[in-house]
Amino acid sequence: MQIAILLYDRFTTLDAVGPYDTLSRIPGAETVFVGERTGTYRNDVGSLGMVADAPLSDVTAPDILVVPGGPGPLALMEDGPLHEWLRAVDARTTWTTSVCTGSLILGAAGLLKGRRATSHWAALDQLPGLGAEPTGERVVFDGKYVTAAGVSSGIDMGLALAGRIAGDEVAQAIQLGIEYDPRPPYDAGSPDKAPAEITAMIREGRFPLAGEE
Amino acid sequence: MQIAILLYDRFTTLDAVGPYDTLSRIPGAETVFVGERTGTYRNDVGSLGMVADAPLSDVTAPDILVVPGGPGPLALMEDGPLHEWLRAVDARTTWTTSVCTGSLILGAAGLLKGRRATSHWAALDQLPGLGAEPTGERVVFDGKYVTAAGVSSGIDMGLALAGRIAGDEVAQAIQLGIEYDPRPPYDAGSPDKAPAEITAMIREGRFPLAGEE
Numbered sequence: 530m531q532i533a534i535l536l537y538d539r540f541t542t543l544d545a546v547g548p549y550d551t552l553s554r555i556p557g558a559e560t561v562f563v564g565e566r567t568g569t570y571r572n573d574v575g576s577l578g579m580v581a582d583a584p585l586s587d588v589t590a591p592d593i594l595v596v597p598g599g600p601g602p603l604a605l606m607e608d609g610p611l612h613e614w615l616r617a618v619d620a621r622t623t624w625t626t627s628v629c630t631g632s633l634i635l636g637a638a639g640l641l642k643g644r645r646a647t648s649h650w651a652a653l654d655q656l657p658g659l660g661a662e663p664t665g666e667r668v669v670f671d672g673k674y675v676t677a678a679g680v681s682s683g684i685d686m687g688l689a690l691a692g693r694i695a696g697d698e699v700a701q702a703i704q705l706g707i708e709y710d711p712r713p714p715y716d717a718g719s720p721d722k723a724p725a726e727i728t729a730m731i732r733e734g735r736f737p738l739a740g741e742e
Numbered sequence: 743m744q745i746a747i748l749l750y751d752r753f754t755t756l757d758a759v760g761p762y763d764t765l766s767r768i769p770g771a772e773t774v775f776v777g778e779r780t781g782t783y784r785n786d787v788g789s790l791g792m793v794a795d796a797p798l799s800d801v802t803a804p805d806i807l808v809v810p811g812g813p814g815p816l817a818l819m820e821d822g823p824l825h826e827w828l829r830a831v832d833a834r835t836t837w838t839t840s841v842c843t844g845s846l847i848l849g850a851a852g853l854l855k856g857r858r859a860t861s862h863w864a865a866l867d868q869l870p871g872l873g874a875e876p877t878g879e880r881v882v883f884d885g886k887y888v889t890a891a892g893v894s895s896g897i898d899m900g901l902a903l904a905g906r907i908a909g910d911e912v913a914q915a916i917q918l919g920i921e922y923d924p925r926p927p928y929d930a931g932s933p934d935k936a937p938a939e940i941t942a943m944i945r946e947g948r949f950p951l952a953g954e955e
Contacts (some may be wrong), residue, residue, distance in 0.1 A: 705936040709931040
């Protein structure tokens, strides 16, 4: 079973690593980080480099495709070789997935038309323009398309998908292995729980979550 | 404020990325990935490469030190240049932290003597031999030493530490930015919650969480 995780400039690291550190632990999984070029991609903050080992042309039939999000997708909304690759591999995947604004890339490539999907809470309103129906769920399954909400939700998606693929016991073993028994010190992880002023700060870009472009 | 995150062969990615994707978003933070050599380090599964931009000698006075865990620490328990560096920078840090079995490295370097600390649940019994007192808490503060339990607990540690450093509002903004409103699809994230057979499988190494060395 091959898992392909897309890298690009200004991706959000945890978007990629949540699904990675769950799905890659399924027995028999082989994971490859893939990019339009091979080599190091810098993340949204700028201080982290992660390596794409394979060019798009080397990955033609992954079983699972994972598209992370971040501020980077804003530069990836135009049709071109990346979208062509996404459509070509999607035609052969068992599961096509995204985390956070990765769903905007899938949508821009035409893969979410008429499907229920999610994204980072602050980007949900962009889904209808791409033909998708936004939901407020954290992880959305619509056929083989699995989209997760913002950043950290990729861990929940990875475990849910591991259960579908390999069974509940394998998914539970992975959860226990990564000791995923979350205890957030605050209850501010969604816009309906966070103080309104903090939600407004994020929505209006007044809190610099990412580095300068 | 400089944050130094240590990389080494066979680190667990989420151990590093949980603290990274929370702490690096504190306004004014500057994060550097540091290693005994610069360049790409492969993680525990083997399919992911992350880049250390600075050698140990370039990072002499970080405000925060983060030591991730994984199977890699087993090779890092002997005294030598890495332990010397850990002791030297610890003498100047405001916070010295670890995730998962990263606490075993800190302990082996002599930094947790007489302190309350934690580690991955399956490694807790190694702490007393290093002079530390194990606790069952997910995130343990003992003075400036902050240790977190297995893998995913680094997210909780990062948010708790962000709150201490920059205040509750900043920590909440980061939590909302990464949409950390966890909904694990199973309740198997700690050994007292997971089915006993699954706990035994992990403890006895019968579930291959990492790649072959």
